[in-house]
Amino acid sequence: MLRFAPSPIGNMQLNSLRVALINYIVSKQLNEELLIRIEDIDKEKNIEGKDKEILELLSLFSIEYKTVIYQSENLKYHQKMAMQLMSQKKAFSCFCSDEKLEELRIEAKENDKPYYYDGFCETLSDETVLNCNAPFTVRIKKPESTISFTDLLKGDFSYEPFMVDSFRILKHDKTPTYDYACAVDDMLYDISTIIRTEEYLSNTAKQIHVRNTLNYTKNIDYIHLPKIINVKTGEALSTLDELYSVKHLVEEGFLPSAIANYLVLLGTETPTEIFTIEEAIEWFDIKKVSNTPVEFDIEKLKSINTVHISKLDEMRLSKILGFADSDIGKLGKLFLEEASTIKEIKSKIDLIFSSKTPLEGFEKEFNNLKDCILTAPFIDDFKLFENYIIDNTELKGDLLSNLLRYIITGTNSGANLSDIYPLIKNYMGEIVK
Template identity: 30%
Template sequence: MKTVTRFAPSPTGNLHIGSARTALFNWLFAKNTKGKFLLRIEDTDKVRSTKDSINKILEGLKWLDLKWDDEIIYQSKNQKRHNEVAEDLLKNGLAYKCFCSEEELKNMREEAKILKKPFRYNRMWRDRDLKDAPKNIDPVIRIKSPIDGESNIDDIIQGSIKVSNEEMDDFIIVRSDGTPTYMLSVVVDDHDMNVTHIVRGHDHLTNTFRQNVIYNAMNWNVPKSAHIPLILGPDGSKMSKRHGAIDVEEYKNNGILSDALINYMLRLGWSHGDDEIISLENAIKWFSLEKIGKSPAKFDNDKLISVNSHYIKELDNNKIISFLENYYNKKYKIELDKISINRLNLGLDDIKTRSRDLNQLAEMALFYCSKFPITVSKKADKYIKKVDKNTFKDLLIVLKNIENDFKKQKIEQIIAKFLSEKGLKLSDIIQYIRAMITGLDVSPRIYDIMEVLGFEEIKKRIEYFING
């Protein structure tokens, strides 16, 4: 049988890193088994669901390149079907209308509190005659869950788990306004979509027991489940805003590559021997739900950054250039012209080894773009203020001699000669040159940069500072 997985986010916010990993695992499992990966938007909470959130989630998935199969399913559109199932259950005596008042429910809750027990509905309408029904109350529909015995699930990741049926109550499947609840909707949709494997966060584990009550009542096959451990913040508590970035979009904005984020998320809870950098191809080949660990993992930004810098080094220059085009335009209102692109193509490899993320890369490559005068950082400005102008006037004269053969070896030679004649050390001038031609205090090797920029450009930049 063909495997079918699904990712079922509720559109009440951005695409969370934890959800993204759930999507990744579903996607990988589907690819590994040559099955389908479906997307279902659980938009039944009309108050909290937003169009904007749907867009953000889709954008996030697209950025991560986790393509779903078939059309997106919007749960809200299946409401009628969900209600039909509820009616069915009602007709067969497997569910019942409950006319409990808010008052009565409140009392149950308070009683539970005093007894220090979790709240459980007391099933007062389970076998009660409908003739007793109060006229002023719109009933909810509750499902009859087993009163005694125990239920067990056999989870691919968590193993076999048993729970006494006393822990469950007759939960609501249709609200008093006639709308189906999540518990009903997921089951019906998963069944209708022929989902074979439910891969979701560990926080849904206890829901599985409830959902199984519905599967059993409908006499439907229960899909296999795999509950993946949650991602925790660095301090071991639930991942939240105070831990920094938590949404996929934020990582993107922080200059993290999608490949790097995928690789990092994959290694959170899953492993393949000692492999750290894992291509998508291998990830698909090697992935299995059984190999996902049971314990929750803490998010480690340092490791993400290290994976990210690895992927940056491997990144294609054209991709970087198109990123830079956008970045510079937005931030500095600079258009990349032919000269800049040419320089970037020559100089980018050296910048890549120095970058932890794309934003840092962009700042470091800015001096290659032909804006004049160049932007100068605070640290570079300190050097520029202390520049010995005569030295560099002389240096320019010397450099002009090799203007037509402006190659790094040549430049290195001529500067070495210049220094020995002047009785100077390289350290006497190097940071000053760097500051004047890059506007930065750190950069790739100076000779390499000079060759890329060319004599005219260097002359222009240095003269701007020493004549000014």
């Protein structure tokens, strides 16, 4: 089983969606199920409703999964296994205050040394522990030998015991720490492959150590995807930058199919630039994904989005735009020469259906044109429609062209009216109002 493990502490970012998509693709290739684990153990940081928003986005991107579990629901298992480790002398109570530990961290930093726990509480006698009424955390004893593992993208890694350290597994309130909870949950749900971003690479040794100490021997394959960086700044996409949240991009009019296409394309060998996730399942090779940072370019996403919009069924595009008329879908595609998102296309269509005020200096001509169109019979052909206006208003030439374009589209440039008119001829009474 594979797992995607988001935290409900903010909007889903592109890095997270990329991880979810690749987990889904690989789960299909391996014929294994995908589990969604909401990592909600940090109650103070959780944002109400974000868990549901995450699941809605996964559904929007057609990411199928077996079930959803909440990490907090496994608290009894986290605590039970911690008690087991303590009874086996593989973990111990730590009475060191946060203030004292912070002093040690500062001291280590001032001496230009990495901070590691000094082991003070590890040697306390059972009697001392029993008689101590101070609040305590629980620490797992550091490993006795090197922790080694192979990342399928990045190769072999080894961490000496002091690097893994005697880290906390339960906090003062006896809720689990991140690495401990992840390790236990991966055991509970028989996870076979973990695909996540490279920022969690350093957590891997600690999580392996927890499972080793609990005598869990099943091998787990690790794949740490490189970070996504902004092509303009060269910096990693910030989790705080809402411009690159999945929700924002969808609201801006990028199709889920286009976003998914681009995220899988990043750093990947593909037979074609434009594809669906279903097609990617057939040829995607996780071992050939780039192990160096990949560049996100919003302009490239726009070009891919344009292609995906062009491939939409006209009726479906029409419904996305708020209509139920394939001609409006065709109209939307007509604007792809100057627009690249659903939002941009919709703004142009909204402008067509908006009320227009007379152009300054041409009020009389504008009103004559408007009255003519409103009283005109239904005319199927644009050239005949234009001739009818000439015959009934005496407007012609550039003046007619400019006024007619403005009264129909609300702009003075864009696609040819002869191409637009056949698609909106049934709405002239709504457009010229």
